[in-house]
Amino acid sequence: MGTKLTIDDIAEALGVSKTTVSRAISGKGRIGRETRGRVQEYIQAHNYKPNVIAKGLAQQRTYNIVVAWPGDPGIVELPFFQNCLIGMSQAAEDAGYDILVSVADSKDISKLQRIVENHKVDGAVLTRTLVRDPLAAYLKESGLPFVAIGSTEDPEVLQIDNDHYAACRELTSVLLAKGIRKLALIGGEDNLVITQTRRSGFLAAFEDAKIQPDRSLIFTGTDGQAEVTDMVDEILEKKADGVICMDDFFAGNVMEVCKSRKIRIPEDLKLASFYDSSVLDYASPAVTSLNFNDRRLGAAAIRMLLDKIEGKEVKNIRLKTYEVMLRESTK
């Protein structure tokens, strides 16, 4: 039962030294073919599992990765993080690592700090990055290897992300090509890098199409239903023919407001979202949006981090795996 089998027990049972057993397991150092076989056989038969804690103590490693999770209500429910976690978990598992989560407000360093200072992890993944990220700054100073999901301005920070710039540019282009020219943009917090990236992609599409965007129709820095109501009213007043939202929550808000204002989608106003989630699964009409592969993103982030930990040279990654999902709301 309680597999308390240690490397010493095996050594004694086989009449060899613990060093030999250790070598047979790790494969490091020269060791006799036959001896090695005996050890392998024994650990197989007795289901020996090395104590990772002890192993870690000896080589100053934990075989744990911490994932910093945003605890903000609202954001929390986006399936992105959950899907991302599945990918991360799988990738970590494949390498013999485990995932430790730290959920906290993005501006609160303390939780992550405790974990790092207690030597509980070999690296970290940030799942959401602010423009000037406190967590990133702390990790950088601490010297712990880490990667950020979502772009940061700091070139020294390892980054991985979906190519939101290209994706948003494409979605916008598609809408412009459909003849929707007075397009409004409703976005998230200004201090999120992704907000700026999306806006850039949005504007780039206008440039591609040689159309002058109406910058007074770009609303960022918002955060809440009340403001959205005002925005929609302003948008309607300015006779816009379409709205792109930075995420599904905003899209949902817009739909509610339109409903109360008797504005029909897509007849009176087209609607699209930069992120596809289940939040709008049952919304009517179905909303045109961008679809990313979050699991893949999570897995890639972990592999990248592990490479970094092993001292390999790693470069930033920008995943191209996205697709524009055209639905009823822009017909």
Add this chain to the structure above:
Amino acid sequence: MGTKLTIDDIAEALGVSKTTVSRAISGKGRIGRETRGRVQEYIQAHNYKPNVIAKGLAQQRTYNIVVAWPGDPGIVELPFFQNCLIGMSQAAEDAGYDILVSVADSKDISKLQRIVENHKVDGAVLTRTLVRDPLAAYLKESGLPFVAIGSTEDPEVLQIDNDHYAACRELTSVLLAKGIRKLALIGGEDNLVITQTRRSGFLAAFEDAKIQPDRSLIFTGTDGQAEVTDMVDEILEKKADGVICMDDFFAGNVMEVCKSRKIRIPEDLKLASFYDSSVLDYASPAVTSLNFNDRRLGAAAIRMLLDKIEGKEVKNIRLKTYEVMLRESTK
């Protein structure tokens, strides 16, 4: 910087033995008031943090808890798990523990097994329990302390859960009191304990009201949109005046079917869900449902587990914190 400060360094700097330093920190064993003060002061000034790994090796502990997460697509997106995690994380943090996640299919033991056998955790939390749960069976055999969120039949397994029985009974009672008497029930997988619990609560309400339920209107063991379509047709054919769904996904499905069948909610058919999530946030009409406090549940589960780990006597918990959210769909 690289806080490589060890207990030895402190001992040397203060001219005492490491034993003394260890005592001053842990508070265990007798130690002079003055000596203790000096040590405390020193570790404060130099920001000393004990190496939890080494500490763990010495006392056969990891200060880690593993949370088994269901990896099934679909379930994944329910905000329950994410909210639950926030509560768990907080409770663990308060006790100096960290949360390690293992995401896998509920029937796949291997992931969890690796973590347990490698001695990486002191305990486990199961976030979803099957009727005959393989994970629970494995953990039980392994001897590792664990608690299950969601009831199990096995009385030897520590359990904590919202009182779904009472909650579903109440929701059903409310609807019956509103005069909705031909109530249908559409439910989840038969091998989930919660499915059975909810059905029991549903039936209990009928008994309370001394009304005979039409058992042919109870549909469990379903899993998918196609079947739901058939069910709704059958329900309509039998002239039911209301439907209760076991979760928001089913409720969403029902709404879609009704829409295509030109059935109006709530005029032609009332609708309610046993679980309130953001999945239906933008659904119209708003759906009447039960609202639980998931964070609180997560936190309580962790505290319960830690008590168990520390050898305290712990008993099963059934949280009463729920409320019936009456909305438009049952007006």
Add this chain to the structure above:
DNA sequence: TTGTATGCGTTATCAT
């Protein structure tokens, strides 16, 4: 190829 001795950072067991 194999074994010995030592270290990793902490707690626990004895003495003193």
Add this chain to the structure above:
DNA sequence: ATGATAACGCATACAA
């Protein structure tokens, strides 16, 4: 009240 020393389970430099 304090200190020397031995665990904890594994890795590794150095010897043999």
